[in-house]
Amino acid sequence: MIDFDVVIRNGTVATASxxxxxxxxxxxGKVVALGTGLALGRKEIDATGRLVLPGGVDSHCHIEEPxxxxxxxxxxxxxxxxxxxxxxxxxxxxxxxxxxGEGITQQLADYHIKAEQALIDYSFHIxxxxxxxxxxxxxxxxxxxxxxxxxxxxTYDSVVLDDExxxxxxxxxxxxGALVTVHAENHSAxxxxxxxxxxxxxxxxxxxxxxxxxxxxxEACHRVIALAELLDVPIQIFHVSGAEAAEEIRRAQNRGLxxxxxxxxxxxxxxxxxxxxxxFEGAKFLCSPAPRTRADQEALWDYIRTGVLGxxxxxxxxxxxxxxxxxxxxxxxxxxxxIPNGVPGLATRLPILFSEGVGKGRIDLQTFxxxxxxxxxxxxxxxxxxxxxxxxxxxxxxxxxxxxTVTIRNELLHHQxxxxxxxxxxxxxxxxxxxxxxxxxxxxxxxxxxxxxxRFLARGPYDAIKPLGRHVTPFDPVSGTLIDN
Ligand code: DUC
Ligand code: ZN
Ligand code: ZN
Numbered sequence: 001m002i003d004f005d006v007v008i009r010n011g012t013v014a015t016a017s018x019x020x021x022x023x024x025x026x027x028x029g030k031v032v033a034l035g036t037g038l039a040l041g042r043k044e045i046d047a048t049g050r051l052v053l054p055g056g057v058d059s060h061c062h063i064e065e066p067x068x069x070x071x072x073x074x075x076x077x078x079x080x081x082x083x084x085x086x087x088x089x090x091x092x093x094x095x096x097x098x099x100x101g102e103g104i105t106q107q108l109a110d111y112h113i114k115a116e117q118a119l120i121d122y123s124f125h126i127x128x129x130x131x132x133x134x135x136x137x138x139x140x141x142x143x144x145x146x147x148x149x150x151x152x153x154x155t156y157d158s159v160v161l162d163d164e165x166x167x168x169x170x171x172x173x174x175x176x177g178a179l180v181t182v183h184a185e186n187h188s189a190x191x192x193x194x195x196x197x198x199x200x201x202x203x204x205x206x207x208x209x210x211x212x213x214x215x216x217x218x219e220a221c222h223r224v225i226a227l228a229e230l231l232d233v234p235i236q237i238f239h240v241s242g243a244e245a246a247e248e249i250r251r252a253q254n255r256g257l258x259x260x261x262x263x264x265x266x267x268x269x270x271x272x273x274x275x276x277x278x279x280f281e282g283a284k285f286l287c288s289p290a291p292r293t294r295a296d297q298e299a300l301w302d303y304i305r306t307g308v309l310g311x312x313x314x315x316x317x318x319x320x321x322x323x324x325x326x327x328x329x330x331x332x333x334x335x336x337x338x339i340p341n342g343v344p345g346l347a348t349r350l351p352i353l354f355s356e357g358v359g360k361g362r363i364d365l366q367t368f369x370x371x372x373x374x375x376x377x378x379x380x381x382x383x384x385x386x387x388x389x390x391x392x393x394x395x396x397x398x399x400x401x402x403x404x405t406v407t408i409r410n411e412l413l414h415h416q417x418x419x420x421x422x423x424x425x426x427x428x429x430x431x432x433x434x435x436x437x438x439x440x441x442x443x444x445x446x447x448x449x450x451x452x453x454x455r456f457l458a459r460g461p462y463d464a465i466k467p468l469g470r471h472v473t474p475f476d477p478v479s480g481t482l483i484d485n
Contacts, residue, residue, distance in 0.1 A: 003027060004025045004026060004027055004032070004033070004038065004039065004040070004041035004042065005026050005027050005028070005041060005042055005043065005438055006025075006026040006041050006042070006043045006044075006045065006395070006435070006438050007023055007024065007025050007026070007038050007039075007040065007041030007043075007044055007045070008023065008024040008026070008045045008047050008052055008397065008399065009023045009038070009044060009045065009046055009047060009048075010023065010046060010047055010048040011023075011024070011047025011048070011050045011051065011052035011399065012047075012050070012051050012052065013034065013051075013052045013053075013389055014051055014052070014053050014365045014366060014368075014369050015054065015366070015369055015374070015388050015389055015390070016366050016367075016369045016370035016373075016374035016375070016387075016388065017366060018366070019365055019366065021036070022034045022035060022036060022052075023035060023036060023037070023038040024052060024389065024395070024397065025038045025039075025041065026041070026395040026435075026438040027438075028438075029394060029395055029437035029438045029439070030392060030393065030394060030395055030437075030438070031389055031390060031391055031392065031393050031394075031395050032391065032392075033391070034389070034390075034391065045399065045433065047399050049401070049403075050399050050400060050401055050402075050432070051365070051399070051400040051402050052389065052397060052399055052400075053088070053369055053373070053389075053397070053398050053399075053400055053431075054090075054369060054373040054374065054386075054387055054388050054389050054393075054396065054397065054398075055088060055089060055090025055091065055120075055373065055386075055396035055397055055398050055434060055435070055436065056084070056087070056088050056089035056090060056091070056349065056350050056372045056373050056398065057089070057090070057091040057092075057093075057372070057373050057374075057376040057377045057380075057382070057386055057387050058084055058089045058091070058092045058093070058313050058314050058316070058346060058349060058376070059093040059262070059311060059313050059376035059379070059380050060093065060181075060238055060239070060262060060264070060313035060314065060315050060316075061080065061084070061092050061093070061094050061313065061314050061315065061316035061345075061346055062094060062095060062315070062316060062317045062318065062342065063075050063076075063077055063080035063081070063092065063094040063316070063318070064076050064077050064080065064094075064111075064114045064115075065094075065095060065097055066097060066099075067325075068158070069329075070324065070325055070329050071319065071325060071326065071329050071340045072325040072326070073318055073319075074318040074319065074320045074323075074325075074326065074415070074416040074417050075316075075318040075346075075415055075416050075417070076114070076117060076416070077114055077115045077116075077117040077118040077122070077451070077454075078117045078118070078119065078451040079414065079415055079416045080092070080094075080118075080316070080318070080346060080415065081118040081119040081120045081122070081449075081454060082119055082414045082415075082442075082447045082449070083316075083344075083346045083347040083413055083414040083415035084120060084316075084346040084347065085119055085120050085434045085436065085441040085442045085447070085449060086347045086412070086413065086414045086431075086434070086442050086445065086447065087346060087347035087348060087349060087350050087351060087413070087431065088350040088351070088398035088400065088431030088434055089120070089346065089349065089350065089398075089434075090120050090121065090386070090396035090397075090398070090434060090435075090436050090441075091120060091121050091122065091123070091377070091382065091386050091387075091396065091457070092118075092120065092121075092122050092123075092346070093122065093123045093124065093125060093149070093376075093380055094115075094122065094124060094125070095124065095125050095126075095127050095151060096108045096111040096124045096125070096126050096127065096147070097111075097127045097129075098126070098127050098128055098129045098130060098135065099129070100129045100130040100158060100159070101130060102130075103134060103135060103138060104126060104128070104135055104138055104139070104142065105138050105142065108124070108126065108142060108147065111124060112456065115454070115456065116452060117451040117452060118451070118452075118453070118454030119436070119441055119447070119449035119450065119451060119453050119454055120396075120436045120441060120449070120453070120454045121386070121394075121396070121436065121437070121454050121455050121456075121457050122454055122455075122456060122457065123146070123147075123380065123382065123456065123457040123458075123459055124147055125147075125149040125150065125151045125181060126139070126142060126147050126149070126150050126151070127150075127151045127152075127153075127159065128150055128151070128152055128161070128169055129153065129158065129159035129160075129161070131161065131165050131168050131169050131172075136168065136172055139172060139176065139178075140172075140175075140176045143176045143177065143178045144176070145458060146456075146457070146458025146459050146460070147178075147459070148177065148178050148179060148380070148381050148459040148460035148461065148462070148465075149178055149179045149180070149181055149380060149459075150169060150173055150178050150179070150180050150181070151180075151181045151182070151183070151238075152166060152169055152180060152181075152182055152183070153182075153183040154166070154182065154183060154184050154185060154186065154187060154220045154223075154224060155183065155185040155186065155187040155190055155220070155288075156183075156187070157187075160187045163223070163227060166224065166227055167227055167230070167231065170227060170228060170231050170233040170235070171231055171233070171477070171478045173233055174231060174232065174233045174467055174478050175478060175479075177460060177461040177465065177466075178460075178465070179234060179235070179236060179379065179380070179381075179464075179465045180228075180233065180234075180235045180236075181235070181236045181237075181238055182224050182235055182236070182237050182238060183238055183239070183288075184217060184220035184221045184223075184224050184237050184238070184245070185212060185216050185217050185220050185288065185289060186216040186217075186219045186220045186223075189215075189216045189219070190211055190212055190216055193210065193211045193212075193213075193216075194211045194337050197210060197211055198335060198337070203335035203336055203337070204276075204282070204336065205275045205276070205280070205282030205283045205285075205286050205336050205339065206272070206275040206276040206282055206336075207336050208275055208286050208288075208290055208336040208337075208339070209272035209275055209290035209291070209292075211336065211337070212288060212289055212290045213290075214241070214242050214243075214244045214245065214292060214296075215244070217240075217241060217242070217244070217245045217289045218244040218245050218247075218248060221237055221240075221245045221248040221249065222248050224237070225237075225248060225249070225252045225257070225259050228257070228259065229252070229255075229257055229472065230472055230477075231477065231478050232467040232468055232469065232470055232471060232476075232478070233467060233478075234258035234259070234260070234464075234465045234466075234467065235258075235259060235260070236259075236260040236261070236262060236311075236379060237249060237259065237260070237261050237262065238262050238315070239262060239263065239264050239267065239288075239289060239315050240261050240262065240263045240267070240289075240300070240303075240309055241263070241267045241289035241290065241291065241292050241296065242267065242289075242292035242293070242296030242299065242300065243295070243296050243299035243300070243303075245289075246261060246263075246299065246300060246303040246308055246309060249261040249303075249308055249309070250303065250306075250308045253308060256468070256470075257468070258465070258467075258468060260310060260311070260379055261303070261308055261309040261310065261311075262309065262310075262311040262312065262313055263300050263303075263304070263309045263311075263312055264312060264313060264314060264315045264345065264349075265312065265314065265345060265348065265349055265352045265353060265356075266285075266287055266291060266315070266343050266345065266421065267289075267291060267292065267296070267297070267300055268297050268300055268301065268312075268352075268353075268356065269297070269352060269356070269421070269422070269425075270285055270291035270343075270421060271291050271292060271293055271294060271296075271297070272290060272291050272292060272293065274291060274421070275290070275291070279332075280327075280328075280332040283321070283327045283328075283332075283339045284321050284327065284343070284419055284421055285343065285421055286327075286336065286339050286341060286342075287315070287317065287341050287342050287343050288341045288342075301357075301362045301363070304357075304362075304363060304367070304371060305362070305363060305367070309371075310370070310371060310375040310379070311371055311375050311376045311379065312349070312353055312371045312372060313349065313376065314344075314345035314346050314348075314349040315342065315343070315345065316342075316343075316344055316345045316346040316349075316415075317340075317341065317342020317343060317344065318342075318344050318415060318416065318417045319340040319341075319342055319344075319417070320416075320417055320418045320419075321417075321418055321419045322418055322419075323418065326340060326418075327339055327340055343421050344413070344415055344417040344419070344420060344421075345420075345421075346413075346415060347412070347413040347414060347415060348408060348413065348420060348422050349372070350372055350398070350431060351406065351408070351427045351429060351430055351431070352422060352425070352427060353368060353371070353372060354368060354400070354402075354427070354429040355427035355428050355429050356427075358402075358429065359427075359428050359429055373386075373387045373388070374387040374388055375387075378464055379464055379465075380459060381459035381460040381461075381462035381464065381465070382457050382459055385457075386457070394436075394437050395435055395437055395438035396435065396436055396437065397434070397435045398431040398433070398434050398435075399431065399432055399433040399434075399435075400429055400430065400431050400432065401429070401430055401432050402428075402429045403428065403429070404428070404429065404430040404432070405426060405427070405428045406426070406427055406428075406430045407424060407425070407426050408420060408422040408423060408424065408425045408426075408427060409423065409424075410423060412445065414447060432444055436449060436453065436454070439453065441453070471483050
């Protein structure tokens with residue numbers, strides 16, 4: 001006889017493949033039964049008229065990163081993960097940064113200590129901004145410890161890698177079994193355009209989009225895909241902002257390459273016009289890549305529907321607006337190039353996608369689950385522990401009222417940022433109860449979880465990121481061997 005800690009009763013369960021009526025029995029933090037008429041649990045949750053969904057997996061969010069100059073990351077692991085859980089997310093993957101010229105091991109150890117305050121489970125990508133021989137020598141042990149993804153940037157002075165450095169990181173990732181994730185924009189082109197705009201006195205927030213047009217993203221996507229193909233290494237491209245970049249990914253996928261694409265709600269909801277809001281308000285919407293056009297938004301939905309873009313994550317970047325350590329670090333007359341990039345979004349990612357996606361008929365419920373939970377769990381090596389509702393999976397569950405209409409207000413979001421780009425946006429569908437490993441973390445907007453409840457998820461190795469075994473020449477430059485055909 002199964003002894004349930006919790007039974008979620010009378011709900012409609014949805015996974016990436018199915019939607020069905022079932023009770024969910026939870027014991028020891030795991031899903032142990034799916035069926036009807038389950039025995040009583042010590043805690044009973046009535047989910048009549050509710051959707052019972054896997055908790056979201058947000059595989060791209062910036063939480064409690066070290067300050068860069070005077071710019072402070074406003075969220076701690078406690079506030080960031082509370083915010084995530086309030087929006088139905090139960091796993092976050094954030095970034096351990098490397099400061100150029102410094103190592104990665106101590107930075108990662110420090111980041112682990114900060115993350116111990118998380119309310120929900122977490123894992124990390126390691127940012128490599130300087131692949132020195134020492135750093136490359138340190139990486140294999142850190143990957144082996146479960147940090148199975150690396151982030152590289154093709155732009156920003158403080159972190160940019162050139163093509164040779166990129167190839168070195170890609171080669172190491174293939175050898176050691178890690179996934180490389182990429183911020184893809186052409187650095188030299190952005191610098192050139194920024195200088196030209198500044199010389200012409202065109203430095204308002206709206207000119208950010210002029211300094212980072214679609215073509216600079218398209219070119220960098222094309223280039224990094226070619227480099228990944230050259231070495232037979234799977235990669236994920238982060239925050240695809242519009243049709244031309246997504247098209248590069250589609251073309252690569254059609255050639256059978258393991259190139260994965262992610263977009264974010266801001267690229268489905270904002271346009272470059274938002275950067276032109278008066279009184280420096282445009283700075284709130286300034287992120288990289290830049291928001292594009294309405295046509296790009298609809299194209300991105302198409303690429304989601306066809307599976308080209310398999311993940312939608314938040315790129316939560318907690319820069320406060322009315323703050324000298326945030327968007328106003330250089331005042332309200334600052335040139336766009338001095339305004340910290342990014343928008344907050346941990347709490348709003350799922351409600352926005354549910355309402356704009358499922359509610360407006362752009363995607364079905366299974367696709368919503370796939371792009372927000374199952375696919376990131378698979379790509380980052382935590383499935384089926386995370387990302388689904390199945391026997392043996394962690395009981396990470398969000399119980400949604402699909403009919404509840406909410407007007408988004410910043411005070412609902414539990415982050416430490418003083419704004420949301422979705423202020424006043426009405427959404428239909430809201431996560432009422434979030435459970436992490438069977439424990440209620442959020443109930444009707446109240447945070448019930450405690451800092452320290454979250455656990456580190458050591459990852460992999462796993463199949464999704466194995467190389468294809470396809471080589472461009474009869475010599476494999478990663479292993480240094482001739483290919484036997
Ligand atoms: N762009 C980034 O590259 N990082 C954080 C936020 C953003 O907009
Ligand atoms: Zn980025
Ligand atoms: Zn980011």
